[in-house]
Amino acid sequence: MEYGLLFGGKSYEHEISIVSAIALKQVLGTQIAHFIFLDGAHRFYLIAEKDMRSQFFSSGHYKKCPEIVLKHQGFHTQGLLGSKPINMESLINLIHGGDGEDGKIASFLEFYGIDFIGPRVEACVMSYNKYFTKMLAKEKGIKTLPYVFLDKREGSAIKGLSYPLIIKPNRLGSSIGISILKDEKDIEYVLDEVFEFDSQVMIEPFKEGVKEYNLAGCMVKKGGDDTESEFVFSVVEEPKKRDFLGFEEKYLDFGRTQKVKKADISSELEMQMRALFKRIYNPLFVGAIIRCDFFVINDEIYLNEINPIPGSLAHYLFEDFSSTLERVILPKEVSIPITYHYIEQIQKAK
């Protein structure tokens, strides 16, 4: 398979996406035929393989690369004699956070009918917005931690909560902007800080000693058949314990190229997680490799969050990542007939 790899984006996770793309390049090698970078000014650039180093982007050198445009039939280079399509079999959306996970890039790709691996618009919105994820989990009968949702514009007072609390920007990943609040007296200050990142925040109890587990997976073609499907699951990982999940640690996480050790959990718990994963995935996330982050408290599984584009696609959790990627089922484009039937009827009746 010849992939295009799309990374960058105008978001707080811009740098993370660059590191993530460099890691995925090491894993997939020549299977990635084209590297496409979206910069903070919302311009796309075609990056040569040899330039896939973090400094190439931080230094601004990428601006000397050809600027490309996204339109019908995909990305195009532009020259004096017109534009030329950049050929690929499928595009991997590896833009973490804003643009990539909020539905914008998915919209472009769906609009232009481009085959891509990544969450579709609805899947993005339901997972990027933590408040909507809570609603989705509730609807599907999946436990989540209790929460208070706060919008800056509404400015509701929050009283009578038990401390400590964890306060997260509602629409941001990679632990950016997360604060632990130990005492009510600091709430104004901490809220101000989190509101820097998003106008909405999600407040949850901060529980110490909670077990955390990550499970990635996707729906793939069964055998060579296009009509039958099955799930591929990764190993369950117990992420490195961090009292407070720091951005820098998570950041380095995105550059991982090594496989991880399977978490020490019962096969029963693993089966339960897989069942919950399927309930979340199907049909909303078809087309994407996602990672579900669970908590286990008193043997009960809680959904913490859905990561619709995990760092370097969580390749390090899969046994055979490359073949899994090739088998991902992409949603079919729906054909919609435009007949002008009603307009013609009305014209006749006039």
Add this chain to the structure above:
Amino acid sequence: MEYGLLFGGKSYEHEISIVSAIALKQVLGTQIAHFIFLDGAHRFYLIAEKDMRSQFFSSGHYKKCPEIVLKHQGFHTQGLLGSKPINMESLINLIHGGDGEDGKIASFLEFYGIDFIGPRVEACVMSYNKYFTKMLAKEKGIKTLPYVFLDKREGSAIKGLSYPLIIKPNRLGSSIGISILKDEKDIEYVLDEVFEFDSQVMIEPFKEGVKEYNLAGCMVKKGGDDTESEFVFSVVEEPKKRDFLGFEEKYLDFGRTQKVKKADISSELEMQMRALFKRIYNPLFVGAIIRCDFFVINDEIYLNEINPIPGSLAHYLFEDFSSTLERVILPKEVSIPITYHYIEQIQKAK
């Protein structure tokens, strides 16, 4: 105010959007400076005012109009000597259904930082998908009719429901594809029919004699001030009674240019509807003029659906539509600094 008006789209509501745009042109007159048509092949055309007749589109004549592109700083005409921006103060998104209400067009406009009146990506997804609207209403403590959600891929059996039922495509507006099911024996047939329009369906009890009321509104600037806001509400309309809301009737509805009569309801009920409207609108729908369709059963209000881009913006429900439109508050673009701080730190540490 000089508006651009965007209409059409690749959707079952393509024709409806054309009729809707022609009606809005009659209402806003010269305030609309540019008409932009999105055809079924996902190409944008700049339409001259004199050509804003339904036959111009159904005949395919629009293809002789200049094709334009959407990019940074908005829509552009393209000539031999480069591209030229089409200037407008604000764009009205009047693409009903797919493209316009599913988040795709909103994504383009948000991505390119274009001022527009219409729902943003999240608002589109939460209102276009009836299943998500149910979740949102539940979360906000707003009643809706009981329902069964069905996805074609999952193919759940539905047994033990009370008839008659109303079966709707989950992601489609304007009553397209809606069926009434009187008896279990017809369920397979009816489901097949509805699945023609969408791979997901929403099933609800069909209640006869339910009162239906529509209320439109938006958040606007208070006085000349940019920082203070207030709500403008339309009159409450009791839509013409239709046992079965037919597409053709609804279709003609979209072309309305006459004001409607206020529904005969108590001011208490009206106040309750306004309170529910605000709870739904804020903050998700900021930037849009939306219409909430309510049912009243035994003096209790139920949310039927949220129409994030009502036919010709439901202008006929407003007392002073033109000034309301001018005062709509648009969400502010968030600036995101891309500093390369972390990449630089890592490079130093090497």
